[in-house]
Amino acid sequence: MLLHVDNVVKIFASKRPFARAVEFAALKGVSLEITRGQSFGLVGESGSGKTTLARCILRLDDITSGRIIYDGQDLATLSPRALRALRSKIQIVFQDPYASLNPRMTIRDIVAEPLEIHHDLVGLSAQARTDRASELLALVGLRTEHLYRYPHEFSGGQRQRIGIARALALNPEFLILDEPTSALDVSVQAQVLNLLHELQQRLGLTYLFVSHDLGVIRHVCDRVALLYRGELVEENDTEAIFESPRTDYARTLIAAMPSPDPARSLWRAA
Amino acid sequence: MPLLEIRDLHLAMKSFEGEAHVLNGINLAVERGEIWGVVGETGCGKSLTGLSVSRLVPSPPARYMQGEILFEGRDVLAASEEDMRKLRGRRIGMIFQDPTTNLNPSFRIGEQMIDVALHAAEDDPALLGLTKTASRSERRSAARRLAVELLDSVGIPNAADRLDSYPHQFSGGMRQRVLIALALIGRPDLLIADEPTTALDVSVQAQVLRILFDLVQKHRLAVMLITHNLGVVAQLCSHVAVMYAGNIVESGKVDAVLSAPKHPYTQALLAAVPGRSAVRGALSALAGSVPNLLRPPPGCRFAPRCPHAMPRCDAGAPPMIGVAAGQQVACVLYDKTAEAA
Amino acid sequence: MTVADAAPVLSARREMWRRSVYRFRQSTLSIVGFALVAALLIIAAAGPLIVPHPDHVAGAIDTAARFKPPSAANWFGTNELGQDMLSLVVAGARVSLFAGLAVVALGAFVGTIVGAIAGYFGGWTDDILMRLADLKLTIPGLILAMAVAAALGPGILNMVVAISLSWWPGYARLVRGEVMAKKEEMFVTAALALGAGAGRILRRHILPNVMTPVIIKMSLDMGFAILTVASLGFIGIGVKPPTPEWGSLLSVARNYMPDYWWTAIFPGLAIFIAVFGFNLLGDGLRDVFDPKARR
Numbered sequence A: 001m002l003l004h005v006d007n008v009v010k011i012f013a014s015k016r017p018f019a020r021a022v023e024f025a026a027l028k029g030v031s032l033e034i035t036r037g038q039s040f041g042l043v044g045e046s047g048s049g050k051t052t053l054a055r056c057i058l059r060l061d062d063i064t065s066g067r068i069i070y071d072g073q074d075l076a077t078l079s080p081r082a083l084r085a086l087r088s089k090i091q092i093v094f095q096d097p098y099a100s101l102n103p104r105m106t107i108r109d110i111v112a113e114p115l116e117i118h119h120d121l122v123g124l125s126a127q128a129r130t131d132r133a134s135e136l137l138a139l140v141g142l143r144t145e146h147l148y149r150y151p152h153e154f155s156g157g158q159r160q161r162i163g164i165a166r167a168l169a170l171n172p173e174f175l176i177l178d179e180p181t182s183a184l185d186v187s188v189q190a191q192v193l194n195l196l197h198e199l200q201q202r203l204g205l206t207y208l209f210v211s212h213d214l215g216v217i218r219h220v221c222d223r224v225a226l227l228y229r230g231e232l233v234e235e236n237d238t239e240a241i242f243e244s245p246r247t248d249y250a251r252t253l254i255a256a257m258p259s260p261d262p263a264r265s266l267w268r269a270a
Numbered sequence B: 001m002p003l004l005e006i007r008d009l010h011l012a013m014k015s016f017e018g019e020a021h022v023l024n025g026i027n028l029a030v031e032r033g034e035i036w037g038v039v040g041e042t043g044c045g046k047s048l049t050g051l052s053v054s055r056l057v058p059s060p061p062a063r064y065m066q067g068e069i070l071f072e073g074r075d076v077l078a079a080s081e082e083d084m085r086k087l088r089g090r091r092i093g094m095i096f097q098d099p100t101t102n103l104n105p106s107f108r109i110g111e112q113m114i115d116v117a118l119h120a121a122e123d124d125p126a127l128l129g130l131t132k133t134a135s136r137s138e139r140r141s142a143a144r145r146l147a148v149e150l151l152d153s154v155g156i157p158n159a160a161d162r163l164d165s166y167p168h169q170f171s172g173g174m175r176q177r178v179l180i181a182l183a184l185i186g187r188p189d190l191l192i193a194d195e196p197t198t199a200l201d202v203s204v205q206a207q208v209l210r211i212l213f214d215l216v217q218k219h220r221l222a223v224m225l226i227t228h229n230l231g232v233v234a235q236l237c238s239h240v241a242v243m244y245a246g247n248i249v250e251s252g253k254v255d256a257v258l259s260a261p262k263h264p265y266t267q268a269l270l271a272a273v274p275g276r277s278a279v280r281g282a283l284s285a286l287a288g289s290v291p292n293l294l295r296p297p298p299g300c301r302f303a304p305r306c307p308h309a310m311p312r313c314d315a316g317a318p319p320m321i322g323v324a325a326g327q328q329v330a331c332v333l334y335d336k337t338a339e340a341a
Numbered sequence C: 001m002t003v004a005d006a007a008p009v010l011s012a013r014r015e016m017w018r019r020s021v022y023r024f025r026q027s028t029l030s031i032v033g034f035a036l037v038a039a040l041l042i043i044a045a046a047g048p049l050i051v052p053h054p055d056h057v058a059g060a061i062d063t064a065a066r067f068k069p070p071s072a073a074n075w076f077g078t079n080e081l082g083q084d085m086l087s088l089v090v091a092g093a094r095v096s097l098f099a100g101l102a103v104v105a106l107g108a109f110v111g112t113i114v115g116a117i118a119g120y121f122g123g124w125t126d127d128i129l130m131r132l133a134d135l136k137l138t139i140p141g142l143i144l145a146m147a148v149a150a151a152l153g154p155g156i157l158n159m160v161v162a163i164s165l166s167w168w169p170g171y172a173r174l175v176r177g178e179v180m181a182k183k184e185e186m187f188v189t190a191a192l193a194l195g196a197g198a199g200r201i202l203r204r205h206i207l208p209n210v211m212t213p214v215i216i217k218m219s220l221d222m223g224f225a226i227l228t229v230a231s232l233g234f235i236g237i238g239v240k241p242p243t244p245e246w247g248s249l250l251s252v253a254r255n256y257m258p259d260y261w262w263t264a265i266f267p268g269l270a271i272f273i274a275v276f277g278f279n280l281l282g283d284g285l286r287d288v289f290d291p292k293a294r295r
Helices: A050-057 A080-087 A107-117 A126-139 A156-168 A186-203 A214-220 A238-243 A248-256 B046-053 B081-091 B109-123 B136-153 B172-184 B202-219 B230-236 B254-259 B264-271 B336-340 C012-025 C028-050 C054-058 C085-121 C123-137 C141-152 C156-165 C168-183 C186-193 C198-234 C246-256 C262-289
Strands: A003-014 A022-034 A039-043 A065-070 A090-093 A174-178 A206-211 A223-228 A231-237 B004-015 B018-030 B035-039 B062-071 B092-095 B190-194 B222-227 B239-244 B247-253 B321-324 B327-329
Touching: A003 A050, A022 A050, A022 A065, A022 A223, A022 A231, A039 A050, A039 A214, A050 A065, A050 A174, A050 A206, A080 A090, A090 A156, A090 C186, A107 A126, A107 A156, A126 A156, A156 A186, A186 A214, A186 B264, A206 A214, A214 A238, A223 A238, A223 A248, A231 A238, A231 A248, A248 B202, B004 B046, B018 B035, B018 B046, B018 B062, B018 B247, B035 B046, B035 B202, B035 B230, B046 B062, B046 B190, B046 B222, B081 B092, B081 B109, B092 B172, B109 B136, B109 B172, B136 B172, B172 B202, B190 B202, B202 B222, B202 B230, B222 B230, B230 B254, B239 B254, B239 B264, B247 B254, B247 B264, C012 C028, C012 C262, C028 C085, C028 C262, C054 C085, C085 C123, C085 C156, C085 C168, C085 C198, C085 C246, C085 C262, C123 C168, C141 C156, C141 C198, C156 C198, C168 C198, C186 C198, C198 C246, C198 C262, C246 C262
Parallel strands: A039 A206, A039 A223, A090 A174, A174 A206, B035 B222, B035 B239, B092 B190, B190 B222
Antiparallel strands: A003 A022, A003 A065, A223 A231, B004 B018, B004 B062, B239 B247, B247 B327, B321 B327
8 A cells, every 4th residue: 555544634724813713624534545556536526625635645734633644654743854755756746737837937947846856865967957857858748849948838738748747857656636637628638648647657656636527537547536525425446436336426426427428418308 | 590690700810929810711500499519629719709799809909801790680790889789788698617707796696687687678678577667666676576587597596585695605606507697687599608617516517507408498599608528518509510720620410410520620529538438548639739820721720630631631721511411521531522523 | 649849939038028029019108118218228328428518517617607598509508507407417317317226126125025025924924024014104205215314314325225215115015915926826836745945935936926016116116216316306315416416406496497497497307207208118018017907
C-alpha cells in the first residue's frame, strides 16, 4: 500500500470578530487505500470534499483528525525537512492549465522551478536544469524550442502538458491529477489522457485521479471512490461500480451522466 | 417558413494581428419545437453564431461580410437597434453559461424578475394579462404573479417565498433556473442557450436539461443550444449542427448524425469521448490543432488534420451534400457527382 | 502522439510588445500623452545644452533687461532680475521631473514592500502595517510634507523624502490588495505544492504579477507629484532659488502677475502640460495593461 487515508476529518472554521464561529466539515471521516501503480479515481460533485482531500494529502491544508500515511510515514509527524523531501515524491497536476502557470515565467523557468526549489536534494547546475527541462518537455510531447516561450502562447492542451512536465521534474512516485482535463476540449482531452496513460506505463506512477466526469474516470481508473458531502459513500473496482452500483447516490450519478448515444436519452422520445 | 433561418453568414473579427474570418458561410434553419444543438470545440464560432442571432456581437471589432439572419422572415442584421431591443427581451430569450455573473448580486430575485416583466409589458400589456389602462399597482402585482408562475415552472420550490431571496442564497443550479425563468418572461419563441449547464454538477445538469426539454414540449419553443458536450446534445436535442473552424461541417437529426456520423471531424469528435469500449491509452485523438483563422487553409478547413485528405480538399470549400433524409455533410468524400466526372 | 503547434512564430516578448503597442495606439489621447511626456523628457535631458542663456540658469542677473515682454530674443520674456524665462522654464523641467520621479519611485518602492508583506502574511502583521498606513490619512499630505520639509531644512532631497512620506501608503494599499488576490491564484498554490517558501513565492510569483498596476499608478501619480513639488516650491519650502523650479518660479512671479503676466503664465503652463501629459499617459497604459478597466 502506498497511500493510506485513515478516518480523515477536516473542519474549516471561519473566525470573524463579533460573529459566531461557523464550522464546516469538509471531510467527515474518510478512509481509503491506494496501492502502488494503481489509478485511483476520486469522484464527487462540487462540495463533496474531493479537492480538500487532495490538498490535505499535499499538506496544503492540515487535517483536523485522522491520519494520512504515505509509504509508511505519517504525514502529520514529519519534520519540515522530511516533509520537503516527501514533496518531491507527491506531485499534483491542476485543473485549470490557464491559471496554474505563472504568466510571467518562461516555460523553462516553470518546468525547472521544482529543481531550483529542491536544489539541496537534486543539486543540478543552472545548465543541467535547463537540460532536464528540455528532456521533460520531450517526455510530454513538446519541443526544446518551446523552452523560452510564455504560457499564453500555448493552447490549453499544451499548457496542461507543461503542467505535467513540471509535476514530473522531481521524478515523483505519486501524482494527484485534479480534474486535469475538465478545462479541455474532448479531442485535446483524449491526447492528454493518452499521454497520462503512457507516462504511467513508462514511469511506474501511481495516480489519484480527482474528477466529476464519470466517463473519464471509467476510462482511466482501476478503482473508484465516490464522495458525497464529505463522506465516502461507495468504493469499488471501476467496472463493479458502473455495472452494479450499490448506493442510490452512485445510481443517480451514473444515470445523470450524459451519454453521447442518442438512443440512451432518458426522456427524449426517439 | 422556419422561425429562424441563417443564410450564408460570414463574420470577420478584427484584432491587432489582422482580420480573422471566424464564420465562414453558416446555414441553419430552426423550426418551432426543434432543439438544435450547435456543437464544436473552443474557437469554432458556435457562440458567435448564437450571439449573432440577437446581434450581440460587438462591431467593431466584428464585421458581417455577407449573409442574413432571418427571424420570422425579417433580417436581424438589417433591423434598427430599437427593433432589436424589442426582439431580444421578448421574442428571443438568452441564457448564458455562468449563472453567477448574469444576476445582479445586490437585488432580490423577485425585483429583478418583476423589473424585466414590467419592462416587457410596456410594449405588450397582454403579457401580464392586462390592458393598456392598468394601474401601476395592478401591473406590479401581475408581474409578481408571473414571476412566481415562471419560477414554479422551472422547478423552484416555494417560488413565492424565494422571490425575496438574493442570488447568493441560491445554489448554482437554482441560479441557472432563475436565469431560464428570466429568459422566459417575454414568452420568447426562440431560446438561445450558450453552455447553460457547463458550470453545473452532472446531477444538476440533468435536472436543468429536463426543465428545458419540458418547456419546449409545453410552449413549442425553438431552442438553439450551444455546447461542447456531445452527451448533452444526445440527451436533449432533436437536431445537431457540428461546427469546425467557422463552418458547419455536418448537420441533421441527432439520431442520424451521432449514430452514423459522416464527416471525418464528427467521427473523430465522437471517437475521442472516453467510453467503456476504448482501450486505455488508445483513445483516438485528433492530430494537430485548429487552424489559425487569419490564414485559414485554402479549401476545407479540416483538411490539414483529416485522415482522408486528398488534393481535391484544397481546391475550394466543400459543398453541403445531402447524405440521408435531412442529414447534410460538407465533405468531398460524399460528392458522387465529382466521382463520376 | 502528436504535438499541436504553437501558431505564432514571433518571440514572446516581441508579440506582447506588438499587442501592447496596438492597444495603446487605439487611443489618440494616449498618444498625445506619450508625445507630451516624451517631449518633456527630451527637454529635461537636453536642458542645459539647449537653453539660450545658461548663465541665467546658474544665477546670473541682467538688471538692464528686467520685465521684457515675450519677443524674438526672449520668447517667454524676462523676469524681475532680467533672466530669460525660457531658459528658466526649460531648466526647471529637469528639476521638476526629477523630483516628481524620485517622489513616486520612493513611494512606490516603500509602499510595495510594505503592501506585499502585509498582504501576504495577513493577520497581525497586516493589521499593524495597515494601521500605520492609515495614520497618514489623518494628516493632509501637503501639511505633513511642509512640516517634515521644514524640519529637515531646504533642499531637493529632503523635499523628496518629505513628500514620499505621505505617498507610500497609497502604494501599500494597492499592492496589499493585489497581493491578496494573487495569493489565491492557482499558480501560487502550484508553487506551494512544490515546496516553495514565502520569499520565493513573493519574489518570483506574486510581485512580478502585481507590478503592472503599480507602474500605472506611478504614471498617473507623476502629474500630482510634480504638482506637489511645485506647491512646496510655491510656498517657499522646497527648492530654493537660484535652482529653477516651476513652483518657485511661479511663486516669485505671483508678485508681478498683474503687470507682467508672462512671468507666471509660462511656468504655470509647464506644470499644466506635465500633469496633463502624465495623466493621459497613465490612462493609456491602464488601457493597455488592464483592458477590463476600459470605459
